Amino acid sequence: MSIRIVGAGAAGISVLDEWILFSDHPEGSLACDGEASSVEGSLASEKLLLAPDLVGGLGCFGSRDLAWRMVGRENQRLDGLLRDCAGLLIVTGLAGGMGATVAEALSLKAGEREIPTTIFALLPFPFEAEERREAAEAAREGFSAQASVFLFSTAGLLPEESAPGVAGVRSRLREFHGTIARWVDVWSGMADGVVLPVGRGSEAEVSPFAVAGEMEDCHVFGETGSCLDLSSLPFWESREFGQAAEKADHCLGYIEASEEVSGWASELEKLLQEHLPKRARNSFYRRKQARPMQNRLLLLLGRAHSRLPKSKLPEPVREEQIQTRTEVPVHSPLPAAPERELAHSSAESIPFAKTTATVHKGENLDIPAYRRRSGSRGERK
Amino acid sequence: MFGGKSRSVLVGLEAGTSKIKVAVAELGADGSLSLLGVAESPSTHIRKCEITDFEMTQKAIHQAILDAEAKTDVSIGEVYLAISGAHIRSFQSRLALDLGEEGTMIEEGHLRELRELVRQQALPPGQILLHDLLQTYILDDGTATSNPVGLFSRRLMADYHLVSGIATRLQTTVHCVKDLSLRVKGYALSSYATAQALLTPEQKSFGSVVINCGAGITDYIVYRNGFVAHSGTLGVGGDHLTNDLAVAVKIPFPRAEELKRTHGTVDLREETAHRRVSLPAEGPYEQRFVPMSLIVEVLQARQAEIFEIIREDLEAQPFWESFSGTLFLTGGGSQLDGIQKMAGKVFDRSVEAAKPLPFQGGGSGEIRQDWTTVLGLLRYGRIVERQESGGGRWDRMGRSLRRLFSGIRSL
Numbered sequence: 001m002s003i004r005i006v007g008a009g010a011a012g013i014s015v016l017d018e019w020i021l022f023s024d025h026p027e028g029s030l031a032c033d034g035e036a037s038s039v040e041g042s043l044a045s046e047k048l049l050l051a052p053d054l055v056g057g058l059g060c061f062g063s064r065d066l067a068w069r070m071v072g073r074e075n076q077r078l079d080g081l082l083r084d085c086a087g088l089l090i091v092t093g094l095a096g097g098m099g100a101t102v103a104e105a106l107s108l109k110a111g112e113r114e115i116p117t118t119i120f121a122l123l124p125f126p127f128e129a130e131e132r133r134e135a136a137e138a139a140r141e142g143f144s145a146q147a148s149v150f151l152f153s154t155a156g157l158l159p160e161e162s163a164p165g166v167a168g169v170r171s172r173l174r175e176f177h178g179t180i181a182r183w184v185d186v187w188s189g190m191a192d193g194v195v196l197p198v199g200r201g202s203e204a205e206v207s208p209f210a211v212a213g214e215m216e217d218c219h220v221f222g223e224t225g226s227c228l229d230l231s232s233l234p235f236w237e238s239r240e241f242g243q244a245a246e247k248a249d250h251c252l253g254y255i256e257a258s259e260e261v262s263g264w265a266s267e268l269e270k271l272l273q274e275h276l277p278k279r280a281r282n283s284f285y286r287r288k289q290a291r292p293m294q295n296r297l298l299l300l301l302g303r304a305h306s307r308l309p310k311s312k313l314p315e316p317v318r319e320e321q322i323q324t325r326t327e328v329p330v331h332s333p334l335p336a337a338p339e340r341e342l343a344h345s346s347a348e349s350i351p352f353a354k355t356t357a358t359v360h361k362g363e364n365l366d367i368p369a370y371r372r373r374s375g376s377r378g379e380r381k
Numbered sequence: 382m383f384g385g386k387s388r389s390v391l392v393g394l395e396a397g398t399s400k401i402k403v404a405v406a407e408l409g410a411d412g413s414l415s416l417l418g419v420a421e422s423p424s425t426h427i428r429k430c431e432i433t434d435f436e437m438t439q440k441a442i443h444q445a446i447l448d449a450e451a452k453t454d455v456s457i458g459e460v461y462l463a464i465s466g467a468h469i470r471s472f473q474s475r476l477a478l479d480l481g482e483e484g485t486m487i488e489e490g491h492l493r494e495l496r497e498l499v500r501q502q503a504l505p506p507g508q509i510l511l512h513d514l515l516q517t518y519i520l521d522d523g524t525a526t527s528n529p530v531g532l533f534s535r536r537l538m539a540d541y542h543l544v545s546g547i548a549t550r551l552q553t554t555v556h557c558v559k560d561l562s563l564r565v566k567g568y569a570l571s572s573y574a575t576a577q578a579l580l581t582p583e584q585k586s587f588g589s590v591v592i593n594c595g596a597g598i599t600d601y602i603v604y605r606n607g608f609v610a611h612s613g614t615l616g617v618g619g620d621h622l623t624n625d626l627a628v629a630v631k632i633p634f635p636r637a638e639e640l641k642r643t644h645g646t647v648d649l650r651e652e653t654a655h656r657r658v659s660l661p662a663e664g665p666y667e668q669r670f671v672p673m674s675l676i677v678e679v680l681q682a683r684q685a686e687i688f689e690i691i692r693e694d695l696e697a698q699p700f701w702e703s704f705s706g707t708l709f710l711t712g713g714g715s716q717l718d719g720i721q722k723m724a725g726k727v728f729d730r731s732v733e734a735a736k737p738l739p740f741q742g743g744g745s746g747e748i749r750q751d752w753t754t755v756l757g758l759l760r761y762g763r764i765v766e767r768q769e770s771g772g773g774r775w776d777r778m779g780r781s782l783r784r785l786f787s788g789i790r791s792l
C-alpha cells in the first residue's frame with residue numbers, strides 16, 4: 001500500500017513541483033495533465049499525459065466537456081493509479097478544464113474504493129471570467145462527498161494598487177504555490193506517520209485531512225528560520241492575516257522545531273486566542289523530528305463546513321474562556337527575511353529582460369532549452 | 382609608436398557579460414610580452430555583451446581599470462577592446478583585380494588595392510566592418526598562395542573573412558570607454574582575440590576551432606591553413622544555463638549560478654544519477670533537495686543546443702567535412718563538468734581544454750579560462766603595433782601607389 005500525491009493540471013503540477021523541491025522524502029508524486037509541456041516539465045516521479053491520441057498533448061483548452069472525454073479515454077489508467085492506494089491527495093486549480101476534471105474523476109473513483117482522499121483546490125483569481133468561476137463552483141460540487149476539500153483563496157494575492165508586472169506576478173504565484181506545497185508536506189508527513197496531532201486533552205486526535213467536508217476560504221501563513229520567535233512573526237500584524245482571521249472559524253497549526261515543542265503549542269494557543277475570533281477552533285500538528293536547521297510554523301485559516309451529515313464531523317470544541325483582545329506591541333523584525341521578499345528580488349533580475357531575444361530559426365532561445373527540447377529528449381545524436 | 386620608447390605597455394579590456402577584465406603587459410623591444418597583471422570587476426549591466434546601463438557599466442570598467450593600475454603600477458591611458466555581441470556577422474568575400482590581358486607582375490600595391498576594395502564593400506545599412514582577415518590569394522590558374530608578390534597573372538583574386546557589426550552598438554561600447562578618458566587604440570572580435578591567446582602557428586595551420594563559452598555569448602572561430610576560415614557568434618551562454626536551472630529548480634539566479642558551479646555537470650554518471658543535491662538553508666533560503674538528474678537534464682539540454690547550433694553552422698561550411706583539426710574549449714563556461722565529452726560527441730572531432738600560451742617571465746600556470754579573451758587582446762595588440770611600427774612607411778607609400786594606379790584602373 002502506498003500513498004499518492006497527484007498534481008492535476010498546470011496549477012496543481014506547479015504546487016507538486018514546489019513540494020518535490022523542498023521535501024526530503026517526496027514519495028508518491030504524480031503529474032497529470034492533458035498538456036504535454038506541463039507534464040514533461042514536471043519533477044514528479046510518475047507522469048500521466050492524458051489522451052494524447054485525442055488532443056496531441058495540447059490539453060483541453062479549458063473545456064470541461066473535452067476534459068471529460070479525455071478522462072473517459074483514460075479510465076483504465078486512472079483506475080490503475082488507485083490500485084493499492086492507501087491515501088490520495090489531489091492538488092488542482094479549480095477553474096481550469098483539465099485539473100478540476102481529473103480531481104473530480106479521481107475523487108469519485110477513490111470514494112468508491114473508500115480511499116481517504118484530500119483535495120487541495122486553488123480558487124480562481126478575482127479577475128477570472130464569470131464562466132470560470134461557475135466552472136469552479138461546479139467542480140467543487142462534483143467532488144466526492146467523502147473527500148476532504150480545502151479551497152485556497154487567491155483573493156488579495158495580486159494587489160490591485162500597484163501593478164506588480166509579469167515578473168512580480170510570477171514570483172507571487174510561485175510563493176503562493178510554495179505555501180500550499182508546505183501543506184502538501186504536512187499531509188505527506190501525516191501519511192508517513194512523522195507528523196502527529198499535538199494532543200491536548202479532550203480534543204479528537206484526527207487528521208484534519210481525513211475529515212469529510214470542506215474547508216473554504218483557506219488562507220495560509222508561515223515562517224521558517226533557524227530561530228523563530230512565535231510572538232513576533234511578521235504575519236500577525238499583516239492586513240492579510242487580519243482579514244483572514246476575521247472570517248475564519250478553524251485554524252490548523254503545524255509546528256516543526258528542533259527543540260522543545262510543547263512550550264510552542266501552548267504559546268501558539270495563546271497567540272491565536274489573541275488574534276482569532278472567539279469561535280475559532282485550533283488544532284495543532286507537529287513533526288516528530290525537525291529536519292536539520294529548520295524551524296517552521298505554518299497556519300491555515302479557513303471556515304469548515306460539512307458536506308455530509310453533521311455527526312461525521314468531530315464537534316468543534318468551544319472555547320469557554322473569555323479572552324480580551326490586547327494590543328500587540330510593535331515587533332522587531334525577524335533575523336531572517338520572510339520568503340516573499342526573496343522571491344521578488346529574484347524575479348527582478350531576470351537576466352534577459354532588457355536584451356533583444358536570441359532567436360534562431362524562429363525559436364526564442366532565451367526560453368529554457370529543457371522546456372523547448374523536452375520532446376526530443378534522448379534523441380540527440 | 383615610432384619612437385624608441387624603452388617601456389611599452391599594452392592593455393586589453395573586455396567588458397564581458399559577467400565580468401570586466403583588464404590585462405596589462407609589457408611589450409619588450411624584441412617583441413616579447415610579459416604579463417604584468419590581470420584585474421576584474423563584476424559587471425551587472427551587460428547582457429549578452431550589450432550594455433544595458435551605460436553609467437553602471439562605466440563605473441564597473443573604471444573600477445577594473447583602477448584595480449589594474451594599482452596591481453601593476455601602470456597608469457593606463459589606452460586600451461585594446463574586445464568586441465562581441467549577437468549583432469556581429471561574419472561572412473566570406475572574394476574579390477578580383479584585373480591585371481590586363483598580357484598579365485602583370487604582382488606587386489605589393491596590388492595587394493593593398495584589394496584590401497582597399499574589400500574595405501569599400503557595401504554592407505547592410507547600419508553595419509560597419511570590424512575585421513577584414515585575409516585568407517588567401519588566388520592566381521588566374523587557380524593557384525592559392527599567401528604571397529603572390531613577384532608572380533605573373535592576369536587576375537589576382539583574394540578571399541577575405543569579413544566581420545561586421547551594428548555601428549551604434551559598437552559605438553556604445555567604445556564611448557563607454559572613451560568617456561573614462563581612455564583611448565581605444567584598437568579593437569578585436571572577441572573570438573579572434575581569444576584564439577591569439579591559445580593557438581600556436583602550427584595549430585592555426587593544422588586546423589583548430591576555438592569555442593569561447595562566455596556568460597552571455599558563445600563565440601567561435603576556425604583556423605585552417607594558418608588563416609581564419611570561419612567565425613560566429615551566438616547570443617547564448619552561461620547565463621542561459623544558469624537561468625534554465627533557476628527556472629527548473631525555482632530558485633533565484635544567484636543561487637542557481639552557485640549550484641551550477643558546485644554541482645553542475647552535463648555528464649550523468651551512474652553513481653550520481655540518483656543523488657539529490659541538498660541546498661542548505663541559508664539566510665532567508667530554506668533547505669531544498671534538487672535531483673542530480675534534473676540538473677543534468679537542464680544543463681545538457683542547453684549546452685547540447687548551443688553546440689548543435691554551432692555544429693549546424695560549421696556543417697554548412699565547405700571545409701568542415703574534411704576538417705580534422707582539434708576543438709578547444711575556453712571561457713568561463715568551459716569549466717562546466719563533462720563539457721568536453723559532450724563537445725566530442727556533438728562535433729565528432731577531438732576536443733581539448735584550451736591551454737593558454739605562456740607569457741615571458743612564467744606565471745602561466747595561473748591563467749584562467751575566463752581570462753583568455755583579454756590575454757589574447759594583448760597578443761593582438763602586439764601584432765598590430767609591430768605591423769604599425771614596421772609597416773607605417775609602407776602604408777603611406779601604398780596610398781600614393783594606389784593613387785597612381787587608380788588612374789590606370791579606371792580606364
Ligand SMILES: Nc1nc2c(ncn2[C@@H]2O[C@H](COP(=O)(O)OP(=O)(O)OP(=O)(O)O)[C@@H](O)[C@H]2O)c(=O)[nH]1
Binds near residue numbers: 033061063096
Ligand atoms: N494557469 C495557472 N493557473 C493557476 C495558477 N495558480 C493557480 N491557478 C488557478 O488554477 C486554475 C486552473 O488553471 P490550470 O491549472 O492552468 O488549468 P488546467 O487544469 O491545466 O486546465 P486547462 O484549463 O485545460 O489548461 C486557474 O483558473 C487559476 O485560477 C498558475 O500558476 N497558473
Ligand SMILES: Nc1ncnc2c1ncn2[C@@H]1O[C@H](COP(=O)(O)OP(=O)(O)OP(=O)(O)O)[C@@H](O)[C@H]1O
Binds near residue numbers: 397430619750751
Ligand atoms: N565551474 C563552472 N562551471 C560552469 N560554468 C562556469 C564555471 N565557472 C564559471 N562559469 C561560467 O562562466 C561564465 C563566465 O565566463 P566568462 O568570464 O568567460 O564570460 P564573460 O566574458 O563575462 O561573458 P561574455 O564573453 O559572454 O560577455 C559564467 O556564465 C559562469 O557561470
Ligand SMILES: [Mg+2]
Binds near residue numbers: 033
Ligand atoms: Mg492547462
Ligand SMILES: [Mg+2]
Binds near residue numbers: 398596712754
Ligand atoms: Mg568573454
